Amino acid sequence: MENVAKTLDAKGLACPMPVVRTKKAIEELSAGEILEVVVTDRGSIADIPVWAKNTGHEYLELVKEGDVLKHYVRKGGEQAPDKEESKLKTITNEEYLEIADKGPVTLIDVREPDEFAAGHAPGAKNIPLGQVEQRADEIPAEGDVYIMCRSGGRAGMACDTLGTLGRKNLIRVAPGMGDWDGPVES
Amino acid sequence: MKVAIIAANGGLFDAYKVFNIATAAAATDGEVEIFFTFEGLNLIHREGVKQLPMPEGKEHFAEGFANANVPSVEELVGMAQELGVKFIACQMTMDVMGLKKENFTDGTEVGGAVTFLGYAKDADITLTF
Incomplete structure (x- = not known):
């Protein structure tokens, strides 16, 4: 995906760390920016979309590359006009x-x-x-x-x-x- | 989302159940409070947390924990606190076991059953481990 503002590498980490790291990483972004979350935890396939829904962010898509899973989440909130x-x-x-x-x-x-x-x-x-x-x-x-x-x-x-x-x-x-x-x- | 958790057991598996749910909830913008009582106090005891026992006969899972790259309980305790999870140690159990507030991880507060009930009465999710 293009226009990724930040990539979080959480490969190898087990639940609940991918979600915990994702929360921290998205805090550093501005509303509207896209976070790429790269993980190997298969529980994240279900967890990250639910996490995004419950925290007001927009889940964009999941890309699977072998054992590596890439989640794309757009930060919610008021978007700064650019x-x-x-x-x-x-x-x-x-x-x-x-x-x-x-x-x-x-x-x-x-x-x-x-x-x-x-x-x-x-x-x-x-x-x-x-x-x-x-x-x-x-x-x-x-x-x-x-x-x-x-x-x-x-x-x-x-x-x-x-x-x-x-x-x-x-x-x-x-x-x-x-x-x-x-x-x-x- | 307001989450109230009672941690009443002190084994390694109990620790993961408590802290995984607590950190996941806090990371999902939940407000989380854990009431540690009886053996559950082990989970925040400065020394006790380093030697939480596996259930008898399940010791072979140690390898699985290592392979799955599961964070240590101490890491999860720190992570939970960093995410704003509140720890309440049960005063009555502390008196029975001769424990002091200083025996527990920094930031732990001490309270009685009513302290927890006051928090839990309007919680969305209440869990006991």
Whole structure:
């Protein structure tokens, strides 16, 4: 995953140390930043997502590389406005629904496949954040492209990634599916 | 999340049960208090904590503990305190066993059953080990 602010190496440590170390490491980050937690404790597969949920952080994904498990967690809380972010064109869920009501739109949902499968906006195409760069050719370079996730964080990062590839037709829909009142497909 | 734990046994396995749950809860932003009573006082006793017994016949697990890279009980005690877990030693048991506050790890407070009940009465989770 790109944009990792800090990596915690907790390989070889047994429960409860991975969670204890993760808590300490995330305290050093700012809201919105991503922590990579590298462990070998298999109990962490269930524990870290639950930990994130109960501490107000956003669990992004688990990557398995042999016996090594990499968890990605985005720190919760108020996000400090940064320059990159403010350049982003963003509309609200409600504004998007009005636009989608008027005719066909291109919507990319950058959440993980399981989140997408559990429910997404009608017509959305799923390209998880980690695959956005390699699958950029599946995203039209012309015409408005709407990018969405759960809370707006990953959509912002997807826009940044595509922006570095020269795309200028991106519009983030925020907050996204975490606060969605529109129709849902699954 | 408010967690109230009674630690009433003094073996090595008991120590892991108590401190793993306590540190995991504290790391998950829980408020945690442990009431140490009877043999449970071993778990915070400065010398006792270094020689907590394995249950009889289970001594062979020592190798498993080493292989799994499980932290020592002393490390877990320090970790729990660092995360803000509060330790209460039972006054009555201390009197019976002739123990003093100085025998326990720094930061341990002394209280009676009512002290713990006052804390536990609105806890979300209450556990006894």
